[in-house]
Amino acid sequence: MIRRSNGGMGAETRSSEVIEDLSRQVAKKGQRLARLEFRNFVQEIESGGAFDLNVALPPRLSGPVRHAPPADPAVARHQASREAPLEVPLGDIAWTEAPHALPVYGIHCPAMGGREFAVALLRLLGDHHRKPLVRFVFICDTLTPIPLLGRYGFAVHYLGGEPLQDAMSELSARFDIGQVRALDDARQLWRRDDDIGQ
Amino acid sequence: MTDPAKARRIGLLSLPMDPVAQLYAETCRAAGHRVVGIHGPEAADGLVDAIVVTSHRMFVADAAWLCDQPHPCDVILRGRSQLEGRDAWLGGIRLCAAIAGQSGAGNIRLRALSAQSAAALADETGLVVTPLEPRVADQTKARRRATIDTESGVIRVAPQPGGAARPDDPPEDRTLPLHALNWSRLADRVTIDAPDPPDADLAGIVAYANAGRAAARDAGGERAIVIVVPNGVGLGHLTRMLAVAHEIGRLWAGPVVFWCFSRGAELIEAAGHAVVHRQTAEHLGCESAAWRRWETLAFARFLQSANAAAVVYDGSAPDRFMAAALREPGNGGIGFVWVRRGMWNEKADCAPLEDTHLFDCILEPGELAAEADKGVIDGYTPEHLGLAEFVAAPPVTLLSRDDMPARRAARRDLKIGRGATCMVSLGSDVFGGHDLLISTLIAAARHERVRLVWLRSPLAPMPGPDRPGMEVRQVYPVSRYFNAFDGVVSAAGYNSFHELMLLYDGPVLFAPAENRLLDDQAARAAYAEEQGWAASIRSADPATVQFEKLAAFMRSVRRGEGPANRPRVANGAAAIAARIVDVARRSEPDGGAR
Numbered sequence: 001m002i003r004r005s006n007g008g009m010g011a012e013t014r015s016s017e018v019i020e021d022l023s024r025q026v027a028k029k030g031q032r033l034a035r036l037e038f039r040n041f042v043q044e045i046e047s048g049g050a051f052d053l054n055v056a057l058p059p060r061l062s063g064p065v066r067h068a069p070p071a072d073p074a075v076a077r078h079q080a081s082r083e084a085p086l087e088v089p090l091g092d093i094a095w096t097e098a099p100h101a102l103p104v105y106g107i108h109c110p111a112m113g114g115r116e117f118a119v120a121l122l123r124l125l126g127d128h129h130r131k132p133l134v135r136f137v138f139i140c141d142t143l144t145p146i147p148l149l150g151r152y153g154f155a156v157h158y159l160g161g162e163p164l165q166d167a168m169s170e171l172s173a174r175f176d177i178g179q180v181r182a183l184d185d186a187r188q189l190w191r192r193d194d195d196i197g198q
Numbered sequence: 199m200t201d202p203a204k205a206r207r208i209g210l211l212s213l214p215m216d217p218v219a220q221l222y223a224e225t226c227r228a229a230g231h232r233v234v235g236i237h238g239p240e241a242a243d244g245l246v247d248a249i250v251v252t253s254h255r256m257f258v259a260d261a262a263w264l265c266d267q268p269h270p271c272d273v274i275l276r277g278r279s280q281l282e283g284r285d286a287w288l289g290g291i292r293l294c295a296a297i298a299g300q301s302g303a304g305n306i307r308l309r310a311l312s313a314q315s316a317a318a319l320a321d322e323t324g325l326v327v328t329p330l331e332p333r334v335a336d337q338t339k340a341r342r343r344a345t346i347d348t349e350s351g352v353i354r355v356a357p358q359p360g361g362a363a364r365p366d367d368p369p370e371d372r373t374l375p376l377h378a379l380n381w382s383r384l385a386d387r388v389t390i391d392a393p394d395p396p397d398a399d400l401a402g403i404v405a406y407a408n409a410g411r412a413a414a415r416d417a418g419g420e421r422a423i424v425i426v427v428p429n430g431v432g433l434g435h436l437t438r439m440l441a442v443a444h445e446i447g448r449l450w451a452g453p454v455v456f457w458c459f460s461r462g463a464e465l466i467e468a469a470g471h472a473v474v475h476r477q478t479a480e481h482l483g484c485e486s487a488a489w490r491r492w493e494t495l496a497f498a499r500f501l502q503s504a505n506a507a508a509v510v511y512d513g514s515a516p517d518r519f520m521a522a523a524l525r526e527p528g529n530g531g532i533g534f535v536w537v538r539r540g541m542w543n544e545k546a547d548c549a550p551l552e553d554t555h556l557f558d559c560i561l562e563p564g565e566l567a568a569e570a571d572k573g574v575i576d577g578y579t580p581e582h583l584g585l586a587e588f589v590a591a592p593p594v595t596l597l598s599r600d601d602m603p604a605r606r607a608a609r610r611d612l613k614i615g616r617g618a619t620c621m622v623s624l625g626s627d628v629f630g631g632h633d634l635l636i637s638t639l640i641a642a643a644r645h646e647r648v649r650l651v652w653l654r655s656p657l658a659p660m661p662g663p664d665r666p667g668m669e670v671r672q673v674y675p676v677s678r679y680f681n682a683f684d685g686v687v688s689a690a691g692y693n694s695f696h697e698l699m700l701l702y703d704g705p706v707l708f709a710p711a712e713n714r715l716l717d718d719q720a721a722r723a724a725y726a727e728e729q730g731w732a733a734s735i736r737s738a739d740p741a742t743v744q745f746e747k748l749a750a751f752m753r754s755v756r757r758g759e760g761p762a763n764r765p766r767v768a769n770g771a772a773a774i775a776a777r778i779v780d781v782a783r784r785s786e787p788d789g790g791a792r
Contacts, residue, residue, distance in 0.1 A: 056678050063471070
């Protein structure tokens with residue numbers, strides 16, 4: 001009995017050691033992958049062509065930008081109110097043990113030149129890579145940054161001409177977004193009534 | 199036409215997939231009212247002007263707030279279902295009537311689905327209720343007959359009336375699950391016989407549905423054709439649908455709007471179409487059932503705000519959020535089209551073909567290598583075919599030869615100088631995926647003094663530094679620049695294959711991606727080789743054989759020798775667009791023609 005009990009405790013200790021060891025390995029792997037992805041991201045963004053689409057459609061297939069009709073924000077808010085929010089990814093360039101415990105911020109990306117985008121994104125995502133404190137949903141006025149941000153595993157939303165305030169009636173519930181800040185100067189553009197973040 | 203600003207906003211409180219809500223909502227929309235699905239008291243606060251509760255059971259459950267809210271509220275008393283005892287049903291009706299009668303505001307009105315249902319209710323309960331206005335009948339339209347088999351939960355649809363069954367119609371009845379389609383869409387296409395054994399609730403719904411299709415919509419504004427582009431590998435679906443959208447624009451007055459999961463959404467916008475960019479559950483790393491609920495809500499709302507006439511999906515596995523959104527009340531007047539190409543790999547998962555019955559039309563873009571198609575799709579019979587028509591069209595390409603700059607201009611645009619130059623286009627994979635092939639290709643090209651330029655999708659990750667012997671350009675669409683090259687080495691996906699065979703005269707070598715679960719690129723490449731249209735190389739070939747084939751091909755590139763026997767067929771985009779517009783017009787008041 002005693003031997004079995006000791007053996008049991010020993011086995012328990014060993015299995016907890018194995019789990020801890022596995023967790024450490026997963027953490028190391030996650031950190032390594034995030035470092036690698038961040039290096040790729042920096043390389044892409046510093047190439048100067050990260051936002052160039054090089055569209056060469058013939059004139060007969062080209063046209064001016066048109067926007068889809070927006071939904072009624074009041075209806076969107078009502079219908080979204082009974083749904084649980086979706087998880088928001090941390091992005092491939094960062095790693096943390098419990099990403100889903102981090103709050104979600106919207107980052108509004110206005111229409112900008114490629115160079116301006118590159119500088120602003122590098123600043124924001126450099127900090128995010130070093131120490132992720134929040135998860136981001138990039139809310140974009142144009143489709144320009146979407147291929148790059150999507151490729152690195154971020155949540156994105158294209159406004160398509162809809163005012164930010166209107167879009168937030170659904171987006172805040174869909175992604176549990178507490179506040180929205182501007183990409184270029186981090187000023188607060190929108191805040192949910194119950195948000196306690198600074 | 200009704201001024202949208204004056205249209206009443208009607209809040210519908212109903213159970214999911216309630217046929218009465220689906221039928222009633224379409225009648226409201228036809229009359230120019232806006233229909234909003236609601237679920238709680240906050241809806242009464244400025245969101246709607248009137249409320250319709252589509253069953254007395256639902257009213258009893260929500261009576262606390264419905265009796266306190268200020269708007270007119272109609273409650274539809276439903277017949278007894280087969281599963282409900284008479285006493286329970288009667289108790290429910292009486293409770294509902296009692297609560298409504300005690301409502302202080304006096305704004306609750308009891309309704310029946312039809313005069314017949316009202317009379318039956320009066321007989322059974324002594325209640326006097328007003329019937330709903332009958333749905334407007336379209337007497338001119340020939341409809342197929344359908345019967346409900348309540349035991350197996352299916353609707354059996356008889357062959358086309360008039361005895362002239364189309365070739366795609368099997369002689370036997372077709373079936374579809376009882377609640378697979380929005381009942382308003384169903385009633386527009388079939389006349390339903392009363393169920394046997396009788397079910398008073400279902401019989402009432404059938405009688406209401408058969409009174410006729412909802413009148414042509416008067417929701418105001420142009421109606422849109424909505425194209426759903428999935429997140430496929432590369433830009434194939436998006437490119438094919440851009441070609442079709444352009445042709446739709448020639449036939450349809452309303453806009454073409456894309457609901458797009460591809461990161462290439464900006465390409466759609468550059469083509470002058472509005473686009474709603476979306477992310478999949480996989481993109482977001484979230485639970486798929488929760489994602490689908492959100493997507494259904496957003497898509498259903500979007501279809502109403504776009505005043506959609508048809509939804510077109512191009513892909514191999516339609517996600518169920520689309521069908522769910524089309525079942526939402528208010529979306530019953532919308533056609534559903536599946537653009538689905540053939541040449542499925544033998545290993546392909548055929549489960550998505552079980553969704554055939556959800557569509558009005560399955561459109562198959564043509565395939566030059568059709569003789570090599572292993573018949574995976576044709577050999578599979580879904581349990582339900584529903585009302586789907588099957589239509590084949592010629593192959594689709596985005597560009598025509600007139601869209602392609604001549605050699606000198608194309609070379610200038612791509613910054614390619616003189617000398618024999620071969621284009622490489624091996625899909626959106628990174629170099630690593632083709633490592634061995636690339637090394638052999640570079641060696642063979644160097645041996646024959648041919649320059650290689652890889653034309654890649656602008657959505658692919660930025661490549662690392664150029665490999666010695668391989669330059670890279672990123673551009674869309676790649677086919678625009680074929681004339682710059684003396685030869686092409688390419689994967690054999692649908693678009694690349696057909697663009698090269700129909701728009702290019704120089705030598706082509708196909709290197710099919712053989713790890714695709716769905717697309718049988720190897721069969722396509724082998725067929726082209728058999729026909730003498732192109733050379734091909736397989737991953738299973740030994741490296742020495744690959745080198746010899748590539749070197750021989752590079753010699754033909756130097757000579758600029760292309761075969762003269764490639765097929766010449768019309769672009770199928772116009773035929774596909776015409777069929778889509780035909781589906782859309784079934785619910786278009788003025789035919790939508792320019």
